[in-house]
Amino acid sequence: MLDATMTTTTSNPNAALDAVIEAAKKHSAVPLWPVLGTLSTPEPRPKAVPHIWPFAVMRPFCEAAAKLVGTEFAERRVFSLINPALGDPYTTDTLYAGLQTILPGEVARAHRHTIFALRFIIEGDRAYTAVEGEKVMMQRGDLVLTPQDEWHDHGNEGDKIMIWMDGLDHPIWRAVPLVFTEHYGNKQFPSEVTTKPSVRKYPWDEMQAKLDAPSGPTAEVPYVHRGTGGEIGATIGASAIRINAGAETPALRETSSSIINVYQGSGTALIGGETLRFTQGDVIAVPAWKQVRFRADTGGTTYLFRMHDRPLVRALNAYRADAGAVGA
Numbered sequence: 001m002l003d004a005t006m007t008t009t010t011s012n013p014n015a016a017l018d019a020v021i022e023a024a025k026k027h028s029a030v031p032l033w034p035v036l037g038t039l040s041t042p043e044p045r046p047k048a049v050p051h052i053w054p055f056a057v058m059r060p061f062c063e064a065a066a067k068l069v070g071t072e073f074a075e076r077r078v079f080s081l082i083n084p085a086l087g088d089p090y091t092t093d094t095l096y097a098g099l100q101t102i103l104p105g106e107v108a109r110a111h112r113h114t115i116f117a118l119r120f121i122i123e124g125d126r127a128y129t130a131v132e133g134e135k136v137m138m139q140r141g142d143l144v145l146t147p148q149d150e151w152h153d154h155g156n157e158g159d160k161i162m163i164w165m166d167g168l169d170h171p172i173w174r175a176v177p178l179v180f181t182e183h184y185g186n187k188q189f190p191s192e193v194t195t196k197p198s199v200r201k202y203p204w205d206e207m208q209a210k211l212d213a214p215s216g217p218t219a220e221v222p223y224v225h226r227g228t229g230g231e232i233g234a235t236i237g238a239s240a241i242r243i244n245a246g247a248e249t250p251a252l253r254e255t256s257s258s259i260i261n262v263y264q265g266s267g268t269a270l271i272g273g274e275t276l277r278f279t280q281g282d283v284i285a286v287p288a289w290k291q292v293r294f295r296a297d298t299g300g301t302t303y304l305f306r307m308h309d310r311p312l313v314r315a316l317n318a319y320r321a322d323a324g325a326v327g328a
Ligand code: 1HN
Pocket: 076, 078, 098, 100, 115, 117, 152, 166, 168, 170
């Protein structure tokens, strides 16, 4: 309770206000007015910085960890890619990416969760993600979805190491802490290979045909969910980009952030004044509200996979992009 002496006997108004604030704090209340400007800002202020994780640097870590810890101890053997300006689990302010490794004969046990996940395959073949009873075989360049609350386990039936990029929305669930996770009674959820096109798998060949169909030095094609005709997830969307040798994508500044995986080629990402050199397999964090351009080297065609949080940002009525921007 406010002590009557605070207002009546204190002649210094600042001291009186401090006393009121102190008293209010004891009742779990703080003044808004000193902080309003930091939370209601004229423009977005994402904390993430542009960053690249070269595959040549990360692959030896994946390989070494795979030798040292089995999937019985590491339910998911993943190196989380942490934005240097943020902490675990943030790759951008809203998105997460990791590199997961699975060796021949291994199984990563079945679980399901409210968190949405996708995989973009970097290396290997004859491994699978079983999703809700459907055994989805994976090879380089495939996009595989594990939608919310669908059982999923991974296995490698081939004879080579398999490495993929995991893309998840779990940073968002820090702000909205409503995650449910369940573990299946057995290691694997019973599954079968399906022959018809899957709503959970988007093969690279199919995407590359769409990218190569239009003429022009660059093209960006969204992944369209085969079932809904919309985005691939409620929070996360994806696209792929073609950049002909020596060409450059149009500059784009948007309120959604992205994570890139370089499917093929090499070049330079110009992100908000920073210049990052990239090559095949690399992962790039593109913060929201920074202008971004991708420039391909002259050697050959460059292809990029992009996951982004536009569905989330649109649901918040906060999607804005500079005039002429892709998807604006
Ligand atoms: C997860 O379930 C997987 O199922 C990968 O492969 C990465 C990162 C955070 C939370 C859950 C997977 C994950 C994850």
